[in-house]
Each structure stands twice: as structure tokens, then as C-alpha cells.
Amino acid sequence: MRIVVCICQVPDIASVVTVVDGRIDLSRLSWVMNPYDEYAVEEAVRLKELLPGSEVTVMTATEESGRDLLRKALAMGADRAFELLSSSLEDSFQIASVLSGAIRERYADALPDLVLCGRESFDHQNAAVPAMLAGMLGIAFTGPVTAISASGEIVEFERETESGIECLQAAYPLVVSAEKGLNIPRKTGIRQVMEARKKPIETISVSQPPASLLRLQGVVPVSAEKNCRFAINARELAGLLLRDGCIPKGEE
Amino acid sequence: MGQYYLVYLELRNGAIAKSSIDVWNRFQELAACIDDRMYGFAAGPAAEGAFDVLQGNGTIYHAAGSRSGSASDVAVCAMLEELACRHGVTGIALASTAMGRRLAPLLSGRLRAALLSGCREFGGPDEACSRFIHSGSVIASYMPASAITVFLQGRELVSPDFCAAERPQIEVFDAAPYLDAGIDVLFRPVMHSSQGRDIAEASVIVAGGRGMGSPEAFGLLEELAALFGGSVGASRSAVDEGWRPHGEQIGQTGKRVAPDLYIACGISGALQHLAGIAAARIVVAVNSDPDAPIFGAADYGIVGDVRIVLPELIAAVRDLLTKK
Numbered sequence: 001m002r003i004v005v006c007i008c009q010v011p012d013i014a015s016v017v018t019v020v021d022g023r024i025d026l027s028r029l030s031w032v033m034n035p036y037d038e039y040a041v042e043e044a045v046r047l048k049e050l051l052p053g054s055e056v057t058v059m060t061a062t063e064e065s066g067r068d069l070l071r072k073a074l075a076m077g078a079d080r081a082f083e084l085l086s087s088s089l090e091d092s093f094q095i096a097s098v099l100s101g102a103i104r105e106r107y108a109d110a111l112p113d114l115v116l117c118g119r120e121s122f123d124h125q126n127a128a129v130p131a132m133l134a135g136m137l138g139i140a141f142t143g144p145v146t147a148i149s150a151s152g153e154i155v156e157f158e159r160e161t162e163s164g165i166e167c168l169q170a171a172y173p174l175v176v177s178a179e180k181g182l183n184i185p186r187k188t189g190i191r192q193v194m195e196a197r198k199k200p201i202e203t204i205s206v207s208q209p210p211a212s213l214l215r216l217q218g219v220v221p222v223s224a225e226k227n228c229r230f231a232i233n234a235r236e237l238a239g240l241l242l243r244d245g246c247i248p249k250g251e252e
Numbered sequence: 253m254g255q256y257y258l259v260y261l262e263l264r265n266g267a268i269a270k271s272s273i274d275v276w277n278r279f280q281e282l283a284a285c286i287d288d289r290m291y292g293f294a295a296g297p298a299a300e301g302a303f304d305v306l307q308g309n310g311t312i313y314h315a316a317g318s319r320s321g322s323a324s325d326v327a328v329c330a331m332l333e334e335l336a337c338r339h340g341v342t343g344i345a346l347a348s349t350a351m352g353r354r355l356a357p358l359l360s361g362r363l364r365a366a367l368l369s370g371c372r373e374f375g376g377p378d379e380a381c382s383r384f385i386h387s388g389s390v391i392a393s394y395m396p397a398s399a400i401t402v403f404l405q406g407r408e409l410v411s412p413d414f415c416a417a418e419r420p421q422i423e424v425f426d427a428a429p430y431l432d433a434g435i436d437v438l439f440r441p442v443m444h445s446s447q448g449r450d451i452a453e454a455s456v457i458v459a460g461g462r463g464m465g466s467p468e469a470f471g472l473l474e475e476l477a478a479l480f481g482g483s484v485g486a487s488r489s490a491v492d493e494g495w496r497p498h499g500e501q502i503g504q505t506g507k508r509v510a511p512d513l514y515i516a517c518g519i520s521g522a523l524q525h526l527a528g529i530a531a532a533r534i535v536v537a538v539n540s541d542p543d544a545p546i547f548g549a550a551d552y553g554i555v556g557d558v559r560i561v562l563p564e565l566i567a568a569v570r571d572l573l574t575k576k
Contacts, residue, residue, distance in 0.1 A: 013504060013523055017386040024390060035505065091394075096361060122504065124385050128357040128367050135361025140326050141354060146498070160499050161350040162264070162450040180505045181498045213366035214394040217380050222391050224526055226535065228550045234564035237536065238572055240552055244534055246456075246513045247572050248481070 001054040001152065001172075002112040003044045005078065006099050006133070007037040008060055009069045010122040019221040033072055036118025038185040039178035044116050045077035046183065047150055055079050057112070061098040063089050067201060074196035075188040081201045082106070090212035092128035097210045099129070100136035105204075111137060113172040114155070119144040119179050127177075134175035142170060143177030254287025255376065258341040260332060261292050261312065262349055266299035271347035271453055273305055275405045277414035279345055280308040282376050292420060293335055295328050295427065303422050310420040315427035325351070327430045329358050334430075336363070336400060343377035348406035348452070356404040366396035369404035370508075372531070377401035383408070387504060387523065388530025407453065407510035408531045451500060456482025457511045457532075459502055460490055461525075463518020463539060463558055467495035472562040473517060479569050480513065487519045503528035518558045521546025538562065 011017060011029040018025045033041075041058065048054040058073040060066040061084045070081035086098045103112065115137070120127035127144075134141030146165070147158040155174065158167050188196075231237035241247050257279045262269040276292060283290050290310030294303075303312055315331060332355075336344055344359060346352035348369065360367035368374070371381035372391070378401070382393040451457055458477040460470055473484045486496035488503055502509055504524040510531035517538045519525060526549050529535065537550035538561050547553045554561050 011386070013387065013527075017389050019390060024386070092357070092367065093360065093364070122387070125387075125508070126357075126367070126369060127353060128360065128369070131354055131357035132361035132367070135329075135358045138362075140324075141358055142325075143354070159350070162453065165499075180501075210364075211397070213360075213364070213396060213398045214368075215397050217393040217395050219385075219390050219392045222384070222389055222530070224388060224530065224549045226549055226551055228537070228547045228553045230547075230553050230555065234554065234561055235568045237552055237554055237565060238568035241513070241534075241536070241569070242572050246480075246534060247569060 001047060001051050001114060001150070002107070003047060003054060003056045003114045003116060004103060004112045005037070005040050005044045005056060005058045005073065005116045006060070006129070007041060007058055007069060007073055007118070008034050008062070008121055009066065010034045013122065019219050022218060024219055033069055034118050034121050036120060036122075036178055036180070038118075039180065039182045040116040040118050041073045041076050041078060042183045042185040043148055043178055044114075045186075047114070047148075048077065051150070051152060057082065057106075059084060059099060059102055061086055061089055061095050063087070070201050071193070071196050072188070074199045074201075075192040076186060077192075078199075080199060083201060083203045084206055085203060086206040086209050088209055088212065090216065091214040092124070092126050092132055093213045094209050096129045096132035096136055098206050100133050101206065102204060103137065111139060111173045113174075114150070115173070115175040117143075117175065117177045119177045130175055130177035137173075137175070139173045139175060140170060141175045141177075142168065144179030145176055146179050146181040148176065148182065254285055254289060255283065255343060255378075256289045256291070256339055256341045257283055258291045258293060258332065258336055258339070258344045260328075260344070260346045260352070260355065261294040261306075262347060262351060263294050263296040263298055263302070266297055267302055268294065268305060269347060269349060271349055271405075274411040275345050275347045276306055277412045278374075278405065278409070279343070280310075280414050280416065281412050289339070290420070291335060291339055291341065293332055293425070295331065303420070306420055307414065307418065308416040308420060309418050312420045312422050313425035314422055315425040317427045324431070325354050325358060327427070329355060329362060330430045331425065331427060332359060333363060341400065343401050343403055345403040345405060348404050350450075352404055356402050360402045363400055363402070364398060365400040365402045366398040367402045367404065368394065368396060370406055370408055371403075372408045374403070374405075374409060377403060384530050387527035451483045451485045451502065451509055452507050454483035454509070455511050456480035456513045457485045457502070457509055458482060458515045458517065459485035459487065459519060460496075460517045460558075461487035461519030462489040462493065463520070464490065464495070465518070465559070469559060470495065472558070472566065476515065476562060476566050476569070479566065479573060482511070482513070485509065487525050516546050516550070517562060519546055520544045521549055538565075
């Protein structure tokens with residue numbers, strides 16, 4: 001099976017995002033692989049181990065170097081990587097466009113069987129790229145999935161809905177997004193990191209991605225800090241909630 | 253020129269989902285100008301009178317023949333695209349349900365339409381939308397720049413009160429040509445289990461963390477949530493302990509919620525958890541540690557053991573509910 005995994009890097013949750021002069025200041029952040037993408041890479045590598053002859057290709061669309069990120073995915077077991085350097089990546093549409101362009105180019109004869117993505121990126125949290133990519137590639141999408149079991153011809157997966165877990169079947173090709181719970185990503189040791197150095201990373205420069213469909217107008221920092229009013233007991237708290245209209249009116 | 257809106261109306265067990273009705277109402281309010289038009293689209297079997305809950309002008313297309321829900325997102329997308337093209341629609345709106353969250357970006361990719369989601373304020377498809385990014389630490393505003401805008405409405409927006417004497421017209425939409433479209437792979441539902449309300453749609457959430465001490469203690473949360481007609485949620489540690497299913501997890505790796513009232517019990521308030529409740533309106537914290545970070549994000553707090561405070565709170569709320 002030919003599998004493509006699309007990954008990105010995000011600021012570590014512990015690092016504080018600040019706004020300087022009306023722009024987000026990303027200069028003092030530490031970056032990590034988007035945690036949902038780790039589930040996607042792990043699942044791809046497990047499928048490869050299960051289905052002999054499979055190949056896992058990782059791709060990242062990025063404005064700056066994505067080589068460290070790609071090396072991590074290679075150390076986890078991916079076979080080869082593409083760094084898609086784009087002059088602009090302002091919205092999900094541009095990111096999905098760059099990824100779909102690269103997939104179409106690399107797989108001109110036949111699309112990959114499976115394209116795996118994380119559910120969403122931790123930074124922008126739109127959860128849009130995976131399905132958008134499917135729309136652009138003209139193939140089906142499903143996600144976020146909590147279980148995948150695949151054979152050469154068919155794939156079964158589970159996903160959460162409002163009414164519980166849904167178990168479904170689909171044929172290839174397919175874009176799937178990974179939810180927490182899908183697997184536990186493996187840790188990589190020195191040996192894997194050394195082996196990853198021998199694996200190929202190819203850089204493709206995208207000088208003119210299609211224009212973004214969303215224009216950023218401005219950013220303002222938000223403080224989650226609230227002024228907590230401590231109630232002395234549960235009765236006082238219930239009274240405060242009643243005052244705020246949180247408790248439905250008493251029945252006659 | 254007027255705005256033409258198309259609202260996707262999700263059918264669940266033959267009835268239109270409450271969140272879809274909210275979207276319909278919001279766009280009815282937006283479509284107040286004489287030149288504006290409203291269209292609706294629903295796929296799947298509908299109960300007798302299912303559309304009576306919708307008020308205002310407009311035309312609703314109903315593809316009764318297509319299988320409902322999870323049958324095929326691609327087919328539903330193709331039908332929405334056909335209606336959008338037929339009527340020159342400028343905005344397509346969906347509720348942020350599991351299905352809506354799949355359809356909206358799929359449509360956006362196919363139509364090259366800007367996608368607005370998680371908006372806290374919304375004036376229409378040609379106005380800026382502001383939303384949380386970076387775990388709720390920044391609000392960014394975006395302006396759509398495409399002929400069609402796809403709008404995914406979540407609970408971040410307060411449901412509008414919309415009333416009208418008119419009723420939309422219902423028309424039959426023939427789904428047959430779309431059901432076996434070339435790329436439409438078969439999604440065969442194999443199993444459908446459990447039930448209960450999705451916490452992402454709940455207006456009141458009572459959530460528990462490691463401080464609850466045991467899975468049995470969540471019974472208190474169930475009891476309190478029931479008084480409010482709300483749902484039970486959990487922190488990551490409670491889910492990792494195996495006390496609650498992942499579907500109930502709130503936070504960075506779980507769901508982001510936007511209830512009117514959020515009651516956090518025995519939850520310390522790690523950054524990852526706070527990222528999931530940035531859009532909650534009133535936050536109440538019950539924790540035995542007065543220095544727990546959750547109090548910094550709460551409107552009201554009680555310092556104390558949840559096993560003592562919760563039964564008292566349940567009794568106090570019950571008193572208020574039954575008071576004449």
C-alpha cells in the first residue's frame with residue numbers, strides 16, 4: 001500500500017504565544033510535531049509493518065525549514081520525505097493546495113491509496129486541511145478516526161458521532177484524519193535517529209501557491225485570567241448561579 | 253445585490269438537529285434584506301412534519317431517497333454544490349456537528365470557498381469573523397476573500413431567537429444521480445453503538461478530573477448535570493485513568509466546548525484543559541487545593557472536597573428548582 005502522511009509543526013503547549021505590534025510573535029517558541037500528526041505517522045508505520053511492500057511518504061508544507069520535523073517522522077519509520085517550501089501559507093486552503101499539488105505531481109499515474117493526517121493542528125485548530133485536501137484530490141474523506149483496520153482492498157475504521165461510535169468500511173483511495181486514541185506513538189532512540197539520516201528528504205519549492213481565501217485582519221491577546229469569586233458554601237454558589245440565570249426557573 | 257444562503261439541515265432519526273435549526277434561524281436573521289434569499293437542503297428520511305420547526309421564507313430541498321447521516325459525505329457535498337450553483341448561492345452554512353465538520357472543509361476544497369469556523373462574532377459571509385487560535389490565548393479575525401463562503405457554526409455563537417409567521421416551501425430533490433457518482437466510495441455502517449448527548453453541543457457541562465478519586469464518584473456529576481439538563485465531561489487524567497470514555501474528554505486533545513455553564517470538579521486546570529474551555533461563558537470550579545490554576549480561569553469557586561461539596565450543591569440546586 002502506498003501511504004502519504006501530511007504533518008506539520010506547532011508551538012509546544014508549554015510555550016507562551018504573545019502578540020507584539022499586532023502580530024503573533026513566534027520567535028521565542030519551541031516547536032514540536034503536531035501531536036495529532038504523531039498518531040497519523042504511527043498508524044502509517046503500523047500499516048506498513050502489517051502489509052508487506054507498503055511505502056510511507058511524509059510531507060510537510062512549510063514556510064521555513066521542516067527538515068527536523070521530517071527527520072522525526074523518518075525515525076519513527078517513514079521511508080522518505082518531502083519538504084514543500086511555500087512562499088505563503090496563510091490559511092488551510094493554501095496549505096491543502098500545496099499538499100494536493102505535491103501529491104498529484106508525485107503520484108501522477110495513480111493517487112496514493114491512503115492519505116493520513118492529524119485531526120487538526122494545535123495552533124490554528126481549524127481541522128480543515130484533511131477534508132479540504134480530499135475535496136481537492138477528488139477523493140473521499142473520513143475522520144477523525146479512533147481505530148483503523150486495513151487490508152489491501154478495504155479499510156475499516158471507527159469514528160465518534162453525536163450518538164456514539166460508528167464503525168464503517170471504505171475503499172481506497174481515501175483521506176483519513178487521526179484522532180487521539182488511535183494508537184500510542186512510538187518513542188525513537190539513537191539507532192532510529194541515525195537510520196533516519198540515511199533516508200531521503202527532497203525539497204520542492206512552491207513559489208506561487210494559489211491565493212489564500214482568508215485574510216488575517218488582526219490578532220489580540222486574550223487573558224484566560226478571571227476574577228474568581230469564592231463562595232463560602234454550596235448554597236451561596238447555587239444562589240449566584242440563580243442570579244446569573246444558570247438555573248432554570250422553579251416549577252409551579 | 254442580495255445574499256443567497258444555503259443551509260444544510262441535518263436529519264437525525266427523522267428530525268432536524270437542534271443545531272441545524274439554530275443555523276437556519278441565524279441566516280434567516282441575516283437574510284433580512286428584500287433581495288436576500290434562503291435555501292435549505294436535507295438528505296435522508298424525515299418524519300411527518302419534520303420541517304414544521306423551520307420558520308421564515310425560503311425553499312427547502314429534501315432528498316428523501318438518499319440514505320441518512322453517514323451514508324456518503326461526497327454525495328451530500330455534490331448535491332449541495334448543485335444547489336449552490338443552481339441558485340448562485342453566496343454563503344453555505346452548516347452546524348458544527350461530526351458530519352458538519354467533515355462536510356464543510358470538503359465543500360470548501362471542492363468549491364474553492366473560504367471556510368469560516370469557530371466564529372465568536374459573525375455578521376455575514378462578507379464580514380470578518382473572529383475566533384480563538386493558539387489554545388485560546390489569541391483571538392484572530394479573518395476576512396473571507398472568495399465568491400462563496402462556507403460557514404461552520406458552533407456553540408461559540410449564542411443561538412438567535414427568530415420568529416416569523418411564514419413557513420418555507422418544501423421541494424423534493426432527486427438524489428438518484430448523485431448516489432452513484434464515480435468517486436463516491438461506499439461507506440457501509442457496520443455498527444452503531446451507545447448513545448448520549450455530545451458534550452460539544454451541551455449548554456451545561458459538569459466535568460470531573462483526577463480529584464474525583466474514582467469512576468463511581470462521577471455519579472455525583474451525572475446527578476448534578478441532570479438537574480441542569482446538561483452533560484458530563486472529563487479531564488484528560490480522568491480519561492487516561494479509564495474512568496470515562498475519550499468522547500467525553502475536554503481540552504487540547506479532546507473536545508473544545510462552549511457551554512453557558514461549565515462546572516469543573518476536581519480538575520486542577522492544566523493549560524491543556526483550559527484550552528478546551530476558552531469559549532465557556534460561566535466557569536465554576538470546585539477543588540480542594542485553593543492554589544489550583546482552575547480558580548484563575550473561574551468566575552466562581554468553592555474550596556473543598558468534591559465528595560462533600562457536590563452533594564450539598566446538588567441539594568441546593570434542587571431546592572431552587574422546586575421552589576415555588
